[in-house]
Amino acid sequence: MNNQHIHIISELSVQFINTSSGKTYKDIWHLLKAGVWKNADVGNFESNNLKGVLKRDDWETVIPNILPLYPGMRWNNSLMQMEEPRFTPKIKETNSLHIIAAANRFFKKYDGKRIGVQLSGGLDSSIIIGLLHYLKIPFWLVGMTTQRYEFRTERYIQHLLMPLAQETILIDYEAYLPLSDLMNVPPHQHPEMLAINYSSENAMAEACQKLGVEVLLTGDGGDNLFAEALPNNPNECPWLPQVFSDPFPADLIYAPKGVQLVPFFADTDFMDGIFNLRRGMKEDNSKWWARQYFESILPQELVNYDYCADFWGLYVSGLQKAIPTIKELFEQAYQLTKNELFSPKEVLKLLGQDILDTKKEMYQVIEARTAFAIWLNGLKKAEVAI
Amino acid sequence: MLSKFRTIPIYTIDEECFFEKITGVLLKQASNRSTENIAVYSSKLNHFLELNSHPYNLAIRKTFTIGKKRFESFIKIYAIILTRLFSINFYLGRLFSKISIRVFQSSEEAVLFYRNYIYPNKQNDLCLARAFFAAATSKSFKENGLIFIGVFLPSKSMHAWIIEDRAMADPQDSIWLNYQPVAAIHYE
Secondary structure, eight states: OOHHHHHHHTTOOOEEEETTTOOEESOOHHHHHHTGGGGOOHHHHHHHHHHOGGGGGGOOOSBTTEEEEOTTOEEETTTTEEEOOOOOOOOOOOOHHHHHHHHHHHHHTTTTSOEEEEOOSSHHHHHHHHHHHHTTOOOEEEEEEOOOGGGHHHHHHHHHHGGGSSOEEEEEGGGGOTTOSGGGOOOOSSOOGGGGGHHHHHHHHHHHHHHTOSEEEEOTTHHHHHHSOOOSSGGGOOOOGGGSSOHHHIIIIIGGGTOEEEEGGGOHHHHHHHHHHHTTOOOOTTOHHHHHHTGGGSOHHHHHOOOOOOTHHHHHHHHHHHHHHHHHHHHHHHHHHOOGGGSHHHHHHHHTSOTTSOOHHHHHHHHHHHHHHHHHHHHHHTTSOO | OOOEEEEOOEEOSSEEEEEETTTTEEEEEEOOSOSSOOOOOOHHHHHHHHHHHOGGGSOOOOOOOOOOOTTHHHHHHHHHHHHHHHHHOHHHHHHHTTSOOOOBSSHHHHHHHHHHHSOGGGGGGOHHHHHHHHHHHBTTHHHHEEEEEEEOTTSOOEEEEEEETTEESOTTOOSGGGOEEEEEEEOO
């Protein structure tokens, strides 16, 4: 096995469980080397993807008898099943001073480190930027941008917020579309959906390196905190902070570049505060509550309008460009596994569809199968799959 | 009568994308024009294109409710015929929408009426009929409104919406932002 790859993947925060014996593995490279990858089930991987991360505890095994144990999950040895503990907020009086104090405590954890924020131009990351600015904590910004028509409001907000930062790098999304640079995805032990976004995440991690950013805060989890309906009873709180972010980019893309990727909204104090403030409120997909609550630290445009661009167009373009690489990956996957789902006939059927048609179901299958083929390609690069 | 139908071709590096006004189909053809749109539009269309390109310049929407309308059944029948004609052919729908019954104060009120009473469960597929219904029944549209038909490039997905009195007329439309105008219908 290639030692450079071993070094990278030994840092993974994901562990694995043998679903028959309940045994925990820190890594499964020895099993992969013994050939368990040959029986991996792409069908189960596709079906897990359709179930989504919120039902990770219901995922089927992709590698026979092996389930990934992502940070925050636990294995119930008596029931022999995966469990996803829910967050139970503490009930307490909360006002804006408590929220600011919670944010300050969170930022203080990274005292002495250079803090970066992903600058998307959307509400969630803008709240983090607003809090840092309010607290007079210096920060750096890194974001993807595009001249596409649908991103005009995001671009506008990005340019409004840039002057608040010490320095900003905006990266042209068109050069790092989803599904690009697939051959360079680092080897990993288990198929991961986010492998298809490797290119843009890698560009962001490199930009962090250039700026000297050591901790990059993301707005992941903002959709849960600000949009989900919340019960009065904290024991029924639906939040699963461990799924707010995915360990794949954090472990395999950012960590090797010395950047810690942290979802700000998974902070327990901050979650406590928001739960107490939004307790009993209905679903709020436009996040009007958050827009009003954080009014004083946000650009007025984000307070008064709920615009949000759809990333769909970027995915369509990415897929259009990536088809030759995907075909190559599928061909290799067929050679390695002889799985009919990667056979030339199936590939023709899958990629011969009208990809300009906006059927998300079609994309979900293509993306999952591609992510699986990327995993096999990584194993081959690491000289595990031969 | 909806007097002006204007196509707004979109030029990419090697393609021209335009809306065909009889069939209502988006067509693409090879083109070596630059990405800049060279066409000259009326001042009204330019004003609305500017608003559409800078959504933060649009007026903030107010909450709106619809009151009881006279001849409500008649309006519903009109809306159903219009909807069915659009499902057959774009031109037929457009032609029928030239019969205007201006009963609503604004397009927003008309859109809400349409959303509430005309196939409420199928509204995701009825943007075109909804926009033309509003244009034909709003008292304000003639002076202050414009229908846009747009495409979410590079996909083939299309959408129609109205901007009236500097505001988006449909409070429930959260997708219009993704669509780039390829045609406009308005009064001069």
